Amino acid sequence: MEQAAGGENVKSYTLEQVLSAALRQQQAIAVWRLPLQTEVQACISFAPQTTSTIPELESSPAGFLFCPFETEGTHGHIFLQADIHYSALTKQLNTGTDAPAAQVSLFTEALNQTENGKPYAWPIPANPARHSDRNEENFKAAASLAVDVIRAEAMEKVVLSRTSTIPLPDAFSLHKAFEKMCSAYPNAFVSLVAIPGVGTWLGATPEILVSVDQQQLFKTVALAGTQPLCEDGSTANAIWRQKEIEEQGMVERYVLSCFKKLRLREYTEVGPRTVIAGNLMHLRTDFKVDLKEVDFPTLGTDMLRLLHPTSAVCGLPKEPSLRFILDHEGYDRSYYSGFLGPVNSEAGTHLYVNLRCMQLLQHEAVLYAGAGITGESSPEKEWQETKHKLQTMGKILSEF
Numbered sequence: 001m002e003q004a005a006g007g008e009n010v011k012s013y014t015l016e017q018v019l020s021a022a023l024r025q026q027q028a029i030a031v032w033r034l035p036l037q038t039e040v041q042a043c044i045s046f047a048p049q050t051t052s053t054i055p056e057l058e059s060s061p062a063g064f065l066f067c068p069f070e071t072e073g074t075h076g077h078i079f080l081q082a083d084i085h086y087s088a089l090t091k092q093l094n095t096g097t098d099a100p101a102a103q104v105s106l107f108t109e110a111l112n113q114t115e116n117g118k119p120y121a122w123p124i125p126a127n128p129a130r131h132s133d134r135n136e137e138n139f140k141a142a143a144s145l146a147v148d149v150i151r152a153e154a155m156e157k158v159v160l161s162r163t164s165t166i167p168l169p170d171a172f173s174l175h176k177a178f179e180k181m182c183s184a185y186p187n188a189f190v191s192l193v194a195i196p197g198v199g200t201w202l203g204a205t206p207e208i209l210v211s212v213d214q215q216q217l218f219k220t221v222a223l224a225g226t227q228p229l230c231e232d233g234s235t236a237n238a239i240w241r242q243k244e245i246e247e248q249g250m251v252e253r254y255v256l257s258c259f260k261k262l263r264l265r266e267y268t269e270v271g272p273r274t275v276i277a278g279n280l281m282h283l284r285t286d287f288k289v290d291l292k293e294v295d296f297p298t299l300g301t302d303m304l305r306l307l308h309p310t311s312a313v314c315g316l317p318k319e320p321s322l323r324f325i326l327d328h329e330g331y332d333r334s335y336y337s338g339f340l341g342p343v344n345s346e347a348g349t350h351l352y353v354n355l356r357c358m359q360l361l362q363h364e365a366v367l368y369a370g371a372g373i374t375g376e377s378s379p380e381k382e383w384q385e386t387k388h389k390l391q392t393m394g395k396i397l398s399e400f
């Protein structure tokens, strides 16, 4: 049961006011919009919980999960329990039943004093990783080494990524960036996560990792293969090369191997189909399981633990490709290519891979992008592909 925050006097607030109040009060907040929906939601957590492993979804209270790429690395798996939930559709706040009353009233007091248009700061990591962006030469050298290792049959595929750090425009505003992302990428999962001591991330990802909706329908996808969107903006004339077909096929095989490990045979598989993600197209196969028909209440958590990191962000087989990334990528991915999303919300659990994202520092944004390397890869083409992927967030910043 939820009750309206702030007593009987139910007030309306804008997203800007809610975001600004949370950040001024140094509280953790996650804001999101599901693909093809209009409702923007947010949750504020007064006591984010950090764990070293992927938490169980089914028994979790409502909240938002924010997890890193490396399951056993230095960055924690963070759960923001929804002490306060906000819907930009109703413009109202609801308080979770376990929320600490004193903090809720401090927050609503701060909110009532917050005016639109007042500047506010966002959290940056306690110890920002010091690294410089990989230049073209270094990225291509790592890609070329990966091709050699793959041809020597030590692995089949590895996803190599890089960063691009750009100054934040003077007129940059956090809530406006979120609104711009929502209108530019209607079929993406759009998110803004700001956690004191951890940092501030924005993204518009095309990739579901695990979702279980209110009808108990489980979904995941195998997404890979990239090319620029055709000029007519449609997928009708898309032609895929053998390299992309095989690259996506590997991700699909990987998802199937996870079902097999759980001895689950009752799934439907549709695709691969061409899908649009911003200025790009990908190949995607959709998998669904009706949890009411199969007796598998923990499928969400079990698949999440097996799938992450999928071969769409790590490689195949998982261990040697992960080793290759850690040895040759040259930087700490932290939450890029991790996963994030609402857990046990009114619409269910919807976790997405953290792609097409950026991390905000005080005066700069760090943009992230990767490309799947196979034995057929050309380092030049992979470099170009990362440039195209960086444009997803680059376009948003260039609009200020």
Ligand SMILES: C=C(O[C@H]1C=CC=C(C(=O)O)[C@@H]1O)C(=O)O
Pocket: 159, 161, 207, 223, 224, 225, 226, 282, 311, 312, 313, 355, 356, 368, 369, 370, 371, 372, 373, 389
């Ligand atoms: C690793 C990324 O994309 C993945 C998802 C779709 C297509 C991909 C590819 O074609 O390489 C990647 O596997 C990224 O956007 O940073």
